[in-house]
Amino acid sequence: MTLTQIGTADVHNITSGQVIIDISTASKELLENSLDAGATQVTITFKNHGIDSIEVSDNGTGIDEEDFDSLCMKHYTSKLRTFEDVANLRTLGFRGEALSSLCAVATVDITTSTKTMQPRAYKLEYDQRGNLKSKKTASRSCGTTVLISDIFRNLPVRKTDLIKNGRREFQKAVTLLQSYALIKVGLRLVVQHVDSRGRKTIMLATSGSKQLRSNVLSVFGANGMAGLEPIDFQLNISARFRLKACDMSLSVRGFLSNCSFGKGRSATDRQFWYVNGRPVKLQQFSKAITDVYKTFNHLQCPVILLNLELDPQFIDVNVTPDKRTIFLHNEAVIIEALKERVAEIFSGQDISIPKSQLT
Ligand code: ADP
Ligand code: MG
Numbered sequence: 001m002t003l004t005q006i007g008t009a010d011v012h013n014i015t016s017g018q019v020i021i022d023i024s025t026a027s028k029e030l031l032e033n034s035l036d037a038g039a040t041q042v043t044i045t046f047k048n049h050g051i052d053s054i055e056v057s058d059n060g061t062g063i064d065e066e067d068f069d070s071l072c073m074k075h076y077t078s079k080l081r082t083f084e085d086v087a088n089l090r091t092l093g094f095r096g097e098a099l100s101s102l103c104a105v106a107t108v109d110i111t112t113s114t115k116t117m118q119p120r121a122y123k124l125e126y127d128q129r130g131n132l133k134s135k136k137t138a139s140r141s142c143g144t145t146v147l148i149s150d151i152f153r154n155l156p157v158r159k160t161d162l163i164k165n166g167r168r169e170f171q172k173a174v175t176l177l178q179s180y181a182l183i184k185v186g187l188r189l190v191v192q193h194v195d196s197r198g199r200k201t202i203m204l205a206t207s208g209s210k211q212l213r214s215n216v217l218s219v220f221g222a223n224g225m226a227g228l229e230p231i232d233f234q235l236n237i238s239a240r241f242r243l244k245a246c247d248m249s250l251s252v253r254g255f256l257s258n259c260s261f262g263k264g265r266s267a268t269d270r271q272f273w274y275v276n277g278r279p280v281k282l283q284q285f286s287k288a289i290t291d292v293y294k295t296f297n298h299l300q301c302p303v304i305l306l307n308l309e310l311d312p313q314f315i316d317v318n319v320t321p322d323k324r325t326i327f328l329h330n331e332a333v334i335i336e337a338l339k340e341r342v343a344e345i346f347s348g349q350d351i352s353i354p355k356s357q358l359t
Helices: 008-019 023-036 083-088 098-105 156-164 166-183 212-225 283-296 331-347
Strands: 041-047 053-058 107-113 120-126 132-139 143-149 188-194 200-205 228-241 244-257 271-275 278-280 304-309
Touching (some): 212 244, 228 331, 244 331, 283 304
Parallel strands (some): 271 304
Antiparallel strands (some): 107 120, 107 143, 120 132, 188 200, 228 244
16 A cells, blocks of 8 residues: 655645535634624625625724735634643634635635724735735725635535525524624624625624623514523532642523523524633533423423633633534533532522423
């Protein structure tokens, strides 16, 4: 057998398809970049369910001219310098892979302006390998607009799937963006769709309020807010970490269904988890809370919107390319403590569903 090493350009194409899996990951990576750039206003426009283009426009810091050449190169990031920095991350991005991967699977145009450039801006075009292809002056207020078009042009199976299931894929993207709209207080986020005839529909809009409650109202409406109780407590856990005894302290904040106001029999779609403000998948946590909830109200499922705040050294976010899977130190112990606390909260509530239906 003769082993050959895969060429750098081919490796780039192979790994990029894992970072940008679908239009959900494409749009959420761009939103994360806007948030990391300190944006308070972000508008995301999907044309033809994202098949034609996805545009993300923000009022963040903008990009310095000295970074234009390396911006879309693999592993170029402004967010960390060494592996050790991963343990203290506060930004949503850190691997420097999103823009370079987007270049590999789509056409990428960026228009940006910083405070010092104002009122000048630059429109930048990048090629498939992330090299800067053209740079023109433009005009724009401080911030960045990234336009992704013709996504998956070199991945025919994925492209065909996207065209076939455009509506479903788009809905999936809106649901993922909802998870950011809910948790990011002080952010005015607009997600809109423009169809092939140019008709615009607003899918999601938050007002920029500092209150989590107001984000929930904007995203779910007054009906969706009904039965949600604010949650705010602390869990203190004794643990062992790096062979030493240590105390882990977690704050748990957000909203949880009152035990007589769940969201239907099996709906688990309104269950949102965050760790230090990062939307993540915590299926074991969802299952645990739902199990406790069902001992009080077996007819319904709870709506969950909970952020766990804890020291970043107890978290590993570098698990999957989409950064949605997370390892938590002492996960099983945290789940047990959380279940106990939530059961206490539910037992203090009035169950207004007729008792006959509950047993
Ligand atoms: P990462 O977010 O992991 O650093 P990306 O490929 O997503 O990697 O982005 C590369 C770099 O480009 C970022 O570190 C940041 O410095 C810059 N950047 C990307 N998008 C924006 C934006 N909207 N505003 C300002 N800077 C941006
Ligand atoms: Mg990023």
